Amino acid sequence: MAENGGRAVSGAGKSGLKLFTERKIDDGAGAYYRLHVPAIGMNEDGRIIAVVQDYTGGLMGQPEVKEWFGMAARCDFNMYAGAPTHGCITKVKHILQLVPGTSGPFKRMKYPPTVIWSIDDNMHFVDPLNQSYAYHGTRLPDGTLLEPGDNVEIEGPDGKMHVLWTDGAKYGAQLFDIAENLRKVEVADTMLKGVAGLTCTTDRLSDHYRGVGVENVYTYPNSVIFEDYQRWKNDRILRKDPKRLRVLWQGGSSHLGDWFSIKPMLPDLCRQYPELLWQLWGAEFPSAWKGIPDHQFEFLPWVQYQSYKTVLSMMDYDFSVAPLLPNVFNEGKSAIKFYESAAVPDPKPCLAANVPPYSDEMIDGETGLLYSSPAEFTEKFCLLAENPALRKELGENAQQWLKENRDYTVTTPGLVDWMLETRDKTTAGDKSALEDMLNEYLGDD
Numbered sequence: 001m002a003e004n005g006g007r008a009v010s011g012a013g014k015s016g017l018k019l020f021t022e023r024k025i026d027d028g029a030g031a032y033y034r035l036h037v038p039a040i041g042m043n044e045d046g047r048i049i050a051v052v053q054d055y056t057g058g059l060m061g062q063p064e065v066k067e068w069f070g071m072a073a074r075c076d077f078n079m080y081a082g083a084p085t086h087g088c089i090t091k092v093k094h095i096l097q098l099v100p101g102t103s104g105p106f107k108r109m110k111y112p113p114t115v116i117w118s119i120d121d122n123m124h125f126v127d128p129l130n131q132s133y134a135y136h137g138t139r140l141p142d143g144t145l146l147e148p149g150d151n152v153e154i155e156g157p158d159g160k161m162h163v164l165w166t167d168g169a170k171y172g173a174q175l176f177d178i179a180e181n182l183r184k185v186e187v188a189d190t191m192l193k194g195v196a197g198l199t200c201t202t203d204r205l206s207d208h209y210r211g212v213g214v215e216n217v218y219t220y221p222n223s224v225i226f227e228d229y230q231r232w233k234n235d236r237i238l239r240k241d242p243k244r245l246r247v248l249w250q251g252g253s254s255h256l257g258d259w260f261s262i263k264p265m266l267p268d269l270c271r272q273y274p275e276l277l278w279q280l281w282g283a284e285f286p287s288a289w290k291g292i293p294d295h296q297f298e299f300l301p302w303v304q305y306q307s308y309k310t311v312l313s314m315m316d317y318d319f320s321v322a323p324l325l326p327n328v329f330n331e332g333k334s335a336i337k338f339y340e341s342a343a344v345p346d347p348k349p350c351l352a353a354n355v356p357p358y359s360d361e362m363i364d365g366e367t368g369l370l371y372s373s374p375a376e377f378t379e380k381f382c383l384l385a386e387n388p389a390l391r392k393e394l395g396e397n398a399q400q401w402l403k404e405n406r407d408y409t410v411t412t413p414g415l416v417d418w419m420l421e422t423r424d425k426t427t428a429g430d431k432s433a434l435e436d437m438l439n440e441y442l443g444d445d
Contacts, residue, residue: 020075034081034118041412084191122332129257248317250281259288266291322352342398349394
């Protein structure tokens with residue numbers, strides 16, 4: 001039985017339709033929100049029982065492989081998340097081949113598992129300022145598809161064009177290979193078009209994948225289990241210095257360009273509020289943070305994801321910021337920074353860019369603050385900095401919105417309905433369509 005955030009997610013021993021998913025020991029936010037939260041919700045709903053297999057993420061020996069495939073093939077559903085790779089396609093093909101027409105423990109299985117995939121990013125429009133462009137970048141900023149041999153340039157703050165990526169060049173240990181990146185996207189598209197159903201985090205992302213040919217897509221938003229945050233309510237760290245104004249940003253390496261969008265405002269805000277302390281957690285962007293004096297800066301490296309919600313719930317900050325550039329890739333993100341600031345025991349407001357996904361979900365002046373320009377960022381930053389009562393009101397309103405719209409007990413029943421409908425369609429139609437597609441793509445792999 002696996003646990004994540006204090007909640008058991010194994011449905012072993014229960015009757016009814018079964019769903020298989022997996023839990024790698026060092027799973028991050030993507031697997032938590034796209035696999036484990038819905039698994040917990042399904043077990044509480046009761047119509048589909050989730051069975052979760054732990055594994056280390058390393059090479060498995062023959063007994064472990066046999067156990068893994070055996071469990072996956074016995075279940076009515078298989079659910080996976082992330083960018084599909086060649087290895088993922090091979091794994092699903094072998095699962096399907098274990099079931100129909102075989103002997104032994106799989107003889108009772110009339111149909112192969114209904115494969116559900118979940119994805120939370122737009123793989124086709126990764127922005128060049130995102131470090132993952134090295135292995136997923138296939139387009140220029142204007143959307144033009146790259147060709148082998150191309151260089152990728154962007155206009156810098158100085159108005160000049162700068163080469164960011166050169167085909168065939170190494171960036172650290174990663175080779176930027178346009179042909180290989182195009183192949184990876186083709187692999188992913190092949191997989192997503194062949195599975196029985198795809199879940200996405202937002203309607204915008206769902207519409208994108210429908211547009212590239214994925215037929216059965218369901219929007220299952222990233223959903224919150226409040227217990228994973230609220231159980232730390234009595235353990236919050238006491239304020240070290242009540243006179244400091246603490247502003248939190250947390251995020252990964254895809255946000256470098258977003259920080260440059262607010263970099264010009266940082267020195268003036270630091271001078272205006274000498275008590276200001278920026279708490280910057282996650283990826284490190286020294287070039288974007290140069291305007292912050294050392295005594296007003298606290299960098300916090302990432303923790304293991306198993307500890308993430310615990311640390312966030314115990315952190316001492318007044319409000320969070322979520323800068324975001326307006327581009328197609330960012331429009332496919334979810335408003336997770338808004339959610340998590342509101343989910344903690346003492347909910348905090350978020351100051352976010354007035355672009356999707358935040359503009360689709362936040363209500364400006366009611367559940368948070370949105371900004372559309374550098375001047376408005378400064379204006380609303382000051383408004384939050386100087387009004388504790390407003391911070392409290394916005395934070396509480398945001399948490400109430402979250403409970404009504406993103407609590408996993410609210411969102412998961414609709415997902416279960418869709419999965420059951422998908423299973424009915426799969427078993428009523430061509431049972432071998434996905435396997436035929438995989439065979440055509442993989443050959444004898």
